[in-house]
Amino acid sequence: MDPTRLRRIAATCVAAAVLMPVLSACGDEPGVDEPAREGLAIDIGGINYNVFITRQLNLEIPPDKAYYPGPPAKPGNALYGVFIQACNISENEDRTTTEDFVVEDNQGNEFEPIELEKDNAFAYHPVKLRGNECIPEEGSVAQQGPTAGSMLLFDFPLENTENRPLELVVNGGGEERTFELDL
16 A cells, blocks of 8 residues: 555544544533523423523513413513423323423523413413324414414513523433524
8 A cells, every 4th residue: 555645544544533522522412411491392201392592571562461371570570581492302101291490590590481381372381292293282383473483471570681591401202402592
């Protein structure tokens, strides 16, 4: 074999050996090793959860009144909707979505979602999903709306919204994953 070609092969092998640890870090599991970004579906106990968007609600405008017809946030606080989709990724096994969500800021403060009425068409509620079934249900008001997700509602003190990143911690099926919220 040509000595020049032999040196190239050896150099390639050395480079691959040096880069292997770096490249293997690219396989970190989203939501475990570091928070998943909004828009990325991650498997939690056999159900794919995807945070589509997080946004502050303004109950003075008509679209947001439909999301939450309740009282406004008290002075110094703000209401935020975290709009998610949950899909059973099994072909034929029923699975129940989780009810265990909490938002944590970088200071360790935790916030639980406000419980919403069962008749709220946009509200996230845990349900049993058949194989390949999702919430919000295809064709529903929540799925067809601009957020395309079911809403978890949080009431945050405005000062805590500065303690970024804020992370949605999801516990389901014995697993815990996190999403970094974009607010």
